[in-house]
Amino acid sequence: MKLKFLFLLILLSFANSQIKIAGTVIDNKSGSPLPLVNVYSSDLDLGEVTDNKGRFSYTFNDKQKAELIFSHVAYEKYHQVFDSTYDDVVIRLNETLIQLNNVVVTSTRSGYLLRDVPVATEVIGKKEITESGATTINELLQQRAGVSTSTNVDGGAIFNMLGLDSRYILILKDGQPITGQFNNRVDLNHISTNRLKKIEITKGPGSAIYGTDAMGGVINIITEDAKNSPTLTTSYRASSFGGTPKQISKDPINSIVKSSLTIPFNNFNFTSDITYQHFLKGQQFEYISADQIDKVNFDNELKWNKENHSLRASHSKYKQTDEGATRLSSGTVLYTNETNINRNQLTLNHKWQLKDNFFIEQTIRNANYIRSYIVKNNDGSLSTEDDTKEENTEYEFLFNRTYEKLKYNGGVEFSKPEYKSDRIAGGIRQKEIFGLFNQIAWSATSMIKAVSGLRFDTYGDTTVTSPRLALSFKMNESWIYRLSYGHGFRAPSFMESLIDWDHLQFGYSVKGNPNLKPEISKGFTLGAEYRNNNNFQLSTLLYHNTFSNLIKDYAIEPGLLSYRNIERAYFTGLEIISKWAINSKLSSSFTFNYVKNEDENSEQIPNTIPLSIGGRLSYSPGNQKVLYALNFKGTGKYDPQEFDPSSGDYQSSDTSVKSYLTVDAQIIYNITPSYRVIFGAKNIGNHTNLAYGPYIGRTAYVELNTNYER
The missing domain is CATH 2.170.130.10 (TonB-dependent receptor, plug domain)
Structure with a gap:
């Protein structure tokens, strides 16, 4: 009797169980409440949006657990399982569109x-x-x-x-x-x-802070921070270069496999990711003279954090193999070609936080790059064998000290690059490079910030000085104006200085010039930016660069090329970028770019495209299980030029390249928080120009993604 009574009580407790969940959704960086966030319950198949203060509430009857999915087109999707009542839960979402607080x-x-x-x-x-x-x-x-x-x-x-x-x-x-x-x-x-x-x-x-090669700008590719829980993600993409359904059915399927793994333990965090790309010859694949391409990216990183110290060891590897053949129209093979590329980079980094406002950071990096190119005649005999090897060991020391209104940072860099190539005189050369920089950032008032920096670089018997000055004026929370002026340089490469090579396939020879001077740039940027409540950003940037000692190839005589410094070239442009989270379901971005690039004779720099536009629309309706993304790019009319090895000059084409538009589209369907499928197409209009690009026409693909996190 007692057992029956106990069983009845358990049944009643389940029948009457109720979970109430109420809380606020906020921006993870700013802490501001987020209105119009979609809050979806898969259990009830119902959705609501947060109010003007970011608040929401749900009641689940006869449930032991409840899952809520929080989504907004401008934020990273988040889901959480609740097993009891919460009266004031706080949900933090990470912004992914404008990211002003990052x-x-x-x-x-x-x-x-x-x-x-x-x-x-x-x-x-x-x-x-x-x-x-x-x-x-x-x-x-x-x-x-x-x-x-x-x-x-x-x-x-x-x-x-x-x-x-x-x-x-x-x-x-x-x-x-x-x-x-x-x-x-x-x-x-x-x-x-x-x-x-x-x-x-x-x-x-x-x-002024990076040394050589940063004449016109810097692109920094930043990888994900390691998560604090074990995570495994995998994806597989199948694609075809076929431009029509008939071509797709005949063309081979190209494959891309990606995976990443994160394993945290104690004070350590290990991450590993791999990307494998396998391409076979298809209808749109001939322009690169390859029948098969295989690429592998393999990156591993181990981080250790304890108190004021962090240590990071990483290894990056890239391997590529291309195989192809050049044939007559009858199909007869003239010669075969094979390219093998191997890149390895090992990095050891230590950061020591000596005080809350002071840290030092040291990095040792060793990298090597090997590229081999082999051409064989149709009888199997060797026609060309060309090997290139680069190796570089670099030590970098940085410091950063922060005061109430002042930031002071700087550092030194030592490197010793070595270059081996069948194309250069002597076959092997080395350089010793030293760089020293200092920078001061001063917050004069809450509205005005100024940055000044200076760097000295030496390589061989050449010394280059690169200054920079930047100023920003923040009129209010919506408007900020920026002005900067700086110098840049690029040291002549081993190839430009020392190349001694006969290009049999293209019928010309190239001789280096050991007397080349470093290329120098002097430029300024002037920009204004408007933003509104983290859902709209509009920025305008005017830039102008003057290059001197520009290194340009020229013909010493017909069929014999070399390099020389020319006096000046001018690069001017205007860029307008907007990003807008229109509502919780729809977002857009748009870019307008105009450039005017001329040499010292006021003639256009070869292959300058004066006008281009780009944009993106993404729409995720209802419970946001599906996202539609559309990317477009328009290129204005321009006059292409091709290099003529016999004369050493760029020759203008008889016809201009007309304006064209390319469109890419994706449909991302989230089956569950851990599984999703993607359908995509690139260059939907199938626009190609095998002389000047785009070289690849319409491409269709299907991708499956999984994400497991404990």
Whole structure:
């Protein structure tokens, strides 16, 4: 009898169980309440939105557990399971669109909130990265206005930003330079978007704090912070280069596999991520003379934190293999080619917080890069074998001291790059490089901030001085104005100085010039920015760079090329960027870019694209299980130019490239908080131009994602 009574009580307790959940949703950085956040219950299949003070409430009857999903188009989605009543729970959401309260570090090498940073900084956040559908950094940046590719002397692609060749843009990953350049440029197709947190971009000379290569700007690729709980994410993407359903059915399927793992234990945190890309020849794949491409990115990091010390050891590896053949129209093979690329980078970093307002940081980095290129004739005999090796060991010491109205930071850098190549005289060369910089940031008033910096760099018997001065005026919480002026430089590369090479396929020879001077830039940026209640941002930036001693290739005689310094070139432009969280379901961004790039004779710099626009729309209706993302980019009419090895000059094409628009689209369906499927298409209009780009037409893909977190 007692057992029956006890069983009845248990049944009644379940039948009458009730969970009440009430609370407030706030911005994780600012602490401000968030209105119009979608709060969805999968148990009740009901949704509501938070009120003007960010408040919400739910009541669950006859439930032992209840799950709520919090979503907003401008914030990271969050879900939580409740097993009891909460009267005043606080839900913190991380902003992913405008991110004004996030810390940026690239423009000053010290932390500032994005809303207060004295030097204009653009941030590509997690939301834009996810909705882009990009697998590599090159794909991500290609969607943006002011970014283009042009054709190099050897037929390869050159990345341009704001009309500047990428050799004038310093590329960093987590604040460290990337060793291994081909034709004096870092290939952004080698860098995966896996576990990517954001990209910070500064425009204008940055050599005052970074040294060589930062003539026109800095791109800092920043990876995700390790989570405090075990996490495993995986994804698989199948894609086709076929432009029509018939071509898709005939073309091979290309595969991309990504995975990342986080394991925290005690004071340690281990992260590992891998990206594998496998491409086979398809309808739109011929322009790179490759029948198969395999790429692997493998990154590992171990962090240790205890009291005032943090230690980080990381290893990054990239491997790429290309195989292809050049054939006659009859299908007969003329020759085969194979390219193998290996990049390894080992980094050890120690940060010591001596006081609350003072820390020092040391980094040792060893990197090597190997590229081998082999061409064989149709009978299997060797036609060309070309090996290039780069190795660099660098030590960096930084300090940062903060006072009430003053920030003082600086550091020293030592490096010893070594270059081995069959293309340079002597086969192997070394440099010793030393850099010293200091910077002071002064908060004169609550409205005015000033930054001044100076850097000295020496390599060989050459010394370069790079100053910078920046000023910001914050009129109120909505408006801020920024002005900066600085110098930049790029040291002549080993190839430009020492190359001695015959290009049999293209029929010309190249001789280096050991007397080249460093390229120098002097430039300013002037910007104004308006923001409103964390849901709208509009920024305008005017920039102008004057380059002197510009290194340019030229013909000594027909078929024999070399390099020389020319007097001047001028790079001027205007950029307008807006980001708007229209409501909790719809957000947009838009970019307008105009450039005017001329040499000393007032002639346009080769392959300058004067006008481009870009934008993105994302819409997530109802309970926000589905998100629709649309990215578009418009390129204005321009006059292309091609390099003629016999004359050493760029020759204008007989016809202009007409204005065109490319559109990418994604549908992201969240099956559960841990599983989602993505349907995407790139270059929906199938616009191609095999001479000047875009080179690849319509691409369709399906992707499956899983995310497991304890």
